[in-house]
Amino acid sequence: MSTITHSLRRVIFRSGAPRTxxxxxxxxxxxxxxxxxxxxxxxxxxxxxxxxxxxxxxxDIDGLELDSPALDELRAAGVKLVVPLVTQGELxxxxxxxxxxxxxxxxxxxRRLLETLAAQAAPAVRVGQLVREQQAEVxxxxxxxxxxxxxxxxxxNFLPRQVPQMQGWAVAADYRPAREVGGDFxxxxxxxxxRLGIVIGDVxxxxxxxxxxxxxxxxxxxxxxxxxxEPGAVLERVNEHLCPDIPENMFVTCLYxxxxxxxxxxxxxxxxxxxxxxxxxxxxxxxxxxxMPLGLMTGMSYEETEARLxxxxxxxxxxxxxxxxxxxxxxxxxxxxxxxxxxxxGGGDGGRLIxxxxxxxxxxxxAAAEQEDDITLVAIRRMPAAAExxxxxLESAPGNEREAIARxxxxxxxxxxxxxxxxxxxxxxxxxxxNAMEHGNGFDPERPVRLRVLASAAEVRVCISDHxxxxxxxxxxxxxxxxxxxxxxxxxxxxxxxxxxxMVDELHEHGDDDTHTVELVLHRDARRH
Amino acid sequence: xxxxxEARVRRGDGxxxxxxxxxxxxxxxxxxxxxxTEAAGAATLLLDFGDVAYINSTGIALIVGLLGRARADGVxxxxxxxxxxxxxxxxxxxxxxxxxIHADERSARAATQGGAR
Numbered sequence: 001m002s003t004i005t006h007s008l009r010r011v012i013f014r015s016g017a018p019r020t021x022x023x024x025x026x027x028x029x030x031x032x033x034x035x036x037x038x039x040x041x042x043x044x045x046x047x048x049x050x051x052x053x054x055x056x057x058x059x060d061i062d063g064l065e066l067d068s069p070a071l072d073e074l075r076a077a078g079v080k081l082v083v084p085l086v087t088q089g090e091l092x093x094x095x096x097x098x099x100x101x102x103x104x105x106x107x108x109x110x111r112r113l114l115e116t117l118a119a120q121a122a123p124a125v126r127v128g129q130l131v132r133e134q135q136a137e138v139x140x141x142x143x144x145x146x147x148x149x150x151x152x153x154x155x156x157n158f159l160p161r162q163v164p165q166m167q168g169w170a171v172a173a174d175y176r177p178a179r180e181v182g183g184d185f186x187x188x189x190x191x192x193x194x195r196l197g198i199v200i201g202d203v204x205x206x207x208x209x210x211x212x213x214x215x216x217x218x219x220x221x222x223x224x225x226x227x228x229x230e231p232g233a234v235l236e237r238v239n240e241h242l243c244p245d246i247p248e249n250m251f252v253t254c255l256y257x258x259x260x261x262x263x264x265x266x267x268x269x270x271x272x273x274x275x276x277x278x279x280x281x282x283x284x285x286x287x288x289x290x291x292m293p294l295g296l297m298t299g300m301s302y303e304e305t306e307a308r309l310x311x312x313x314x315x316x317x318x319x320x321x322x323x324x325x326x327x328x329x330x331x332x333x334x335x336x337x338x339x340x341x342x343x344x345x346g347g348g349d350g351g352r353l354i355x356x357x358x359x360x361x362x363x364x365x366x367a368a369a370e371q372e373d374d375i376t377l378v379a380i381r382r383m384p385a386a387a388e389x390x391x392x393x394l395e396s397a398p399g400n401e402r403e404a405i406a407r408x409x410x411x412x413x414x415x416x417x418x419x420x421x422x423x424x425x426x427x428x429x430x431x432x433x434x435n436a437m438e439h440g441n442g443f444d445p446e447r448p449v450r451l452r453v454l455a456s457a458a459e460v461r462v463c464i465s466d467h468x469x470x471x472x473x474x475x476x477x478x479x480x481x482x483x484x485x486x487x488x489x490x491x492x493x494x495x496x497x498x499x500x501x502x503m504v505d506e507l508h509e510h511g512d513d514d515t516h517t518v519e520l521v522l523h524r525d526a527r528r529h
Numbered sequence: 530x531x532x533x534x535e536a537r538v539r540r541g542d543g544x545x546x547x548x549x550x551x552x553x554x555x556x557x558x559x560x561x562x563x564x565x566t567e568a569a570g571a572a573t574l575l576l577d578f579g580d581v582a583y584i585n586s587t588g589i590a591l592i593v594g595l596l597g598r599a600r601a602d603g604v605x606x607x608x609x610x611x612x613x614x615x616x617x618x619x620x621x622x623x624x625x626x627x628x629x630i631h632a633d634e635r636s637a638r639a640a641t642q643g644g645a646r
Binding site for chain 1 (some may be wrong): 552554555556583585586587589590591593594596597600601612613614618621622623624626627
């Protein structure tokens, strides 16, 4: 026994890849191979695998005649006897022995002993292999999850926290990352003279590298936008910046536009991104501009296109995550289907359009399907022209909200609102006016609250302005906790915002240096319950 | 702010009905407090909003405060006479989870006695 264990020089075990056999133990002194632990790699097509797999008991290496590179290697390593480790019909390793120290041949008893050892060792080695494989799998999954989390973090850190609020416009955006985060991004940039820079883009590739390129693109674009204004020149500059540093095989599609809210004028340039859609009066059209994606080659120029968004028009920017989504039959959602869905969705603010499009997409892909790629949607709507039915000011004094609702009701008397809608609007107007008088103007008699009542074919809008700074985002304030209030753990107050939010179809707020305005919107076609 | 709310308390069969008339807003605090004190001892407090035309968020806060006191005192609270609009507001604010809502005083009394006996 001691002779055998002494001359048992190598245990070869299978590594992760099937049919790849590696040496685990130290090499014999006589061996000339440089690899100490790298091991013997047996090619999957080496005939010796089939031979060992079907061999019964120990195999004499010197007696073998096979055209096998692995056999040559075993001989070169001084191996005389091999006991294949086979379990469940699969070769999982080799027990290799050099010459006996006594220089005699291995006896029948030696062989029986080795075969017994091999029969017991094989399943044990296999279990060890499985454990190692599983551990490696867990480690790689953990690493992947951590990478995904980092990519998601980068991505979400660079997306705008809120959408811009502009008088006469409604902006909405939605970003839905796929499980393996892609490189979608969008951005809004405040420019001089009240203009707004609008960005949407998509980095090819996924994960951390794409997220980093996205972050770099966004920063360069933001810096260039302030200095250059012209969208074509901005994209040109960004392209020059990206080209030297961007990893090979990666590029960025990006659309950049500058909007003048007062006139509806939109000038944009396009670096290979999906063409934006404009819907007006139930018809949809594409806005076109040509240009190569960013980061491919230097010296590119970008065509500029000018469009005018009419009152009531809806502009949609999107990423290919929506158009290239598949149904269970592998058919793509596609641009025409998106345009049709957009025309069908009709008026309302961008939030309504986005939910309608996502709803349509869900129905197309079948709800269970995992989202294939990031989906980004940015909807920018110019509000329809409206008639002004009233414009008045009220002193900021407790109780004056009653006068506000009386005058709003009077102004809307001929508008044919359902009585229930009118009641809801009155409650919202009362609450918003109270907030404006108390929190905005501090009940200062010198600072009146201004109310404007506007009506268009699609909606009724009441704008309530004060001289305060607003109280944070009205739309995301947490709802009151009635249980805590009843238990005396919270003040019983704090219902105003909650009531406003629940009484109207849309709620907007915007402000400048000395006024803050809340807009309450009721859709004429909406029936609230 | 001048109060425009009046409250009359009627008692009978363990139920104290508080008939409210006017506006339930910030000016209603004293009137509601006084009505609650006057109704003490009844097993059920029934708020009748039949002649209330306006309730605002401050009024809701006063009702929440009154409801909190009643719960601490072991008194059940019910409401009747709400318009469809304010009934909706009682539902979205979840006030209706903590007080039973009835069309009028008669159905409120019938339901309360049926449930109590």
